[in-house]
Amino acid sequence: ETGVTQTPRHLVMGMTNKKSLKCEQHLGHNAMYWYKQSAKKPLELMFVYSLEERVENNSVPSRFSPECPNSSHLFLHLHTLQPEDSALYLCASSQDYRDTGGNTIYFGEGSWLTVV
């Protein structure tokens, strides 16, 4: 138990569907992250939120839409995805975004997404 909870753990969706991934952290952290993990690739940072404000958007296609209603919750809204978007999506949090050297990031269990 890392204090970061993701739902659903597994999701299968068609290319025309709209679905959302949810993340909740119980650590009192101020920063939350979405990472994508594809087979044989390093983890890719997608979005960073600090105090509910988006501070990073790493050239992610608009079919991925993040939402951070408060510092404890983070969503990733998905629509018209492609099969190549199938991957493990990991949510994470850390105490702050601006700290360097010691800003440990804690990850959730991940949501396995399959686009058919």
Place this chain on the structure above:
Amino acid sequence: SQELEQSPQSLIVQEGKNLTINCTSSKTLYGLYWYKQKYGEGLIFLMMLQKGGEEKSHEKITAKLDEKKQQSSLHITASQPSHAGIYLCGADIPGNTGKLIFGQGTTLQVKP
């Protein structure tokens, strides 16, 4: 751009054997993090190293950061099946505040 290279990419060891995984950066690291991941699951934080020459241990796992802060090693003593998984190193980089970049991971299998 900054990259982290892990070696080996995969490793199979007999239970009870020692092993070492390396993580090398092309640039000086602010902080180096080791995580363990079971296939299809989230990353579990193991250790974080900040200072050159620093060494930390947790149970049978020891991580070191070299003096130049460009390479880290993760050493497992007397490996057990519970050590099996994917080990990832992540790094803070100067100018990359708050974000980690990751190596590609090292997959460890421990044969009973």
